[in-house]
Amino acid sequence: xxxxxxxxxxxxxxxxxxxxxxxxxxxxxxxxxxxxxxxxxxxxxxxxxxxxxxxxxxxxxxxxxxxxxxxxxxxxxxxxxxxxxxxxxxxxxxxxxxxxxxxxxxxxxxxxxxxxxxxxxxxxxxxxxxxxxxxxxxxxxxxxxxxxxxxxxxxxxxxxxxxxxxxxxxxxxxxxxxxxxxxxxxxxxxxxxxxxxxxxxxxxxxxxxxxxxxxxxxxxxxxxxxxxxxxxxxxxxxxxxxxxxxxxxxxxxxxxxx
Numbered sequence: 001x002x003x004x005x006x007x008x009x010x011x012x013x014x015x016x017x018x019x020x021x022x023x024x025x026x027x028x029x030x031x032x033x034x035x036x037x038x039x040x041x042x043x044x045x046x047x048x049x050x051x052x053x054x055x056x057x058x059x060x061x062x063x064x065x066x067x068x069x070x071x072x073x074x075x076x077x078x079x080x081x082x083x084x085x086x087x088x089x090x091x092x093x094x095x096x097x098x099x100x101x102x103x104x105x106x107x108x109x110x111x112x113x114x115x116x117x118x119x120x121x122x123x124x125x126x127x128x129x130x131x132x133x134x135x136x137x138x139x140x141x142x143x144x145x146x147x148x149x150x151x152x153x154x155x156x157x158x159x160x161x162x163x164x165x166x167x168x169x170x171x172x173x174x175x176x177x178x179x180x181x182x183x184x185x186x187x188x189x190x191x192x193x194x195x196x197x198x199x200x201x202x203x204x205x206x207x208x209x210x211x212x213x214x215x216x217x218x219x220x221x222x223x224x225x226x227x228x229x230x231x232x233x234x235x236x237x238x239x240x241x242x243x244x245x246x247x248x249x250x251x252x253x254x255x256x257x258x
Contacts, residue, residue, distance in 0.1 A: 001097055001098075001123055001124070001125040001148075002120075002125055002148035002149065002150070003125070003126065003148055003149070003150040003172045003173055005097045005125045006049055006097045006099065006125050006126050006150055006152075006172075006173035006174060007150075007173055007174065007207050007208060009048050009049055009096065009097050010048055010049065010174055010208040010210070010229055010230060011208065013048050013230070013257060014208070014229055014230075018256065018257045018258065019225035019226070019229065019230045019231065019256040019257065020048035020049065020174075020208065020210060020225075020229055020230025020231070020256065020257070021046065021047055021048050021221070021225075021230060021231060021233070021252070021253045021255075021256035021257050022047065022048060022049045022050065022051050022099075022210060022212070022230065022231070022232040022233070023042050023047050023050060023051065023232075023233055023234075023237045023249070023252075023253065024050075024051040024052075024053060024066075024101065024212075024232060024233065024234030024237055024238065025038055025039075025042070025050070025051075025052060025053065025237060025238060025241060026053040026055060026066060026069035026070055026072075026073050026238055027052050027053060027054060027055065027073065027078060027083045027086075028055055028072075028073030028074075028076060028077075028078025028082070028083065029055075029069040029070070029072045029073040029076075029078075029238070029241075029242070030072060030073075030076060030242075031076050032076075032077070032078055032082050032083065032086050035083070035086050035087075035090075036086070036089075036090045036093075038241065039052075039090070039094060039096075039098075040093065040094075041246065041249075042096070042249075042253075043094060043095065043096045045246075045249065045250045045253050045254075046250075046253045046254065046257045046258070047096055047253060048096070048230060048257065049096060049097045049098075049099055049125075049174075050096055050097070050098050050099070051099045051100075051101050051128065051232060051234070052083075052087075052098055052099065052100055052101065052124075053066065053069070053070065053100075053101045053102075053234075054080055054083060054100055054101065054102035054103070054106050055069075055070040055071075055073035055074045055078050056070060056102070056103045056105060056106055057070075057074065058103070058105075063235055065235040065238050065239050066234060066235055066238055069238045069242065079106075080102070080106045080107075080109075080110050080115075081110065084118055084119060084121075084122040085122075087122040087123055087124065088121065088122045088123065090123075091122065091123030094123060097125040097126070097173075098123065098124045098125055099124070099125060099126040099127065099128060099150070099152065099173070100119060100124055100126070100127050100128070101127075101128045101129075101130070102127065102128075102129060103129065103130065103131050104129055104131055104132050104139075104140075107129070107140070112139075112140060112143050113143060115143070116140070116143050116144045116146065116147045116149055117146065117147060119147075119149060120147040120148065120149055124149065125149065125150060125173065126149055126150030126151070126152050126172065126173040127144070127149055127150070127151055127152065128152045128154065128176060129151075130154060134153060134163075134166065134167055134170060137151070137170075150172035150173030150174075151170075151171075151172050152171055152172060152173050152174060152175070152176055153167040153168075153170055153171035153175060153176065154167075154176040154178050155167045155168065155171075155175060155176065155177055155178065155201060156178045157178065157179070157193055157194070157197055161200075164200065164201065164204065165204045168201050168204035168205040168209075169204060169205070169206070171205065171207055172207065173207060174207050174208045174209065174210050174229070174230075175201055175205045175207055175208070175209045175210070176210060176212060176232065177194075177197065177198055177201055177209055177210065177211040177212070177228065178211075178212065178213050179194050179211040179212060179213050179214055179215065179224060194211065194224065194227060195227045198211060198227040198228040199227070201228070202228060208228070208229035208230065209228040209229055210228060210229055210230045210231060210232055211224045211225075211227065211228055211230075211231055211232070212231065212232030212233070212234065213232075213234075215231050215232070215233050215236070216233065216235065216236040217236075217252075218251055218252055218254075218255035219255075221233065221252055221255040221256050222255050222256070225255075225256045230256060231256060233252055236252065237249055237252070240252075
């Protein structure tokens, strides 16, 4: 696992004429004990990479569905250390790369000097930290650089061109194209600016470009994934998982990878 595992998993799917599908779930919702079964289901259903959220009390980038999932996870005792323990125990059965989506506070609370090594030991391949601006990466660079973890950058539709270029060149594993302006959550329509936006990102990026935020139907999965290398779906997956509608999750994944 590591940086190359993420990029290679996406490129393997692309080489087969399909698009990557990255589902997001909240670790610990409804319980840590169910995490293994949740991850194995997504792996067996064809997920390319799995984005695993770390619950946090002040999730600035998350919409209502993911916020509620985080609250349920915290209420049931989920923490970064418990999640890493669970991942460590199952890492031999996971073949799909795992990316943690965490805010900076849980990393600080755990301890920057050891958290990245422990994340890597748990079998994780990369990190997304939405409240750590690119300009402040130096806060964690001395620690994360001792590992092979990918630090995945998010780029928004409203970013200036020079910033887009810097973020695209800096991203590892894949580049996360935020396909809406605002927080996560389902949207009825895809921005008419997205296709051009992803095309510009691909000109700058040496890693695959995946779009996320606001994608919730198989039709949207097909449309958005056609612009780049794949898609990330969060709120809809979290909602379907909570309602135990596994067949609908499979339909979303298959819209990209089959």
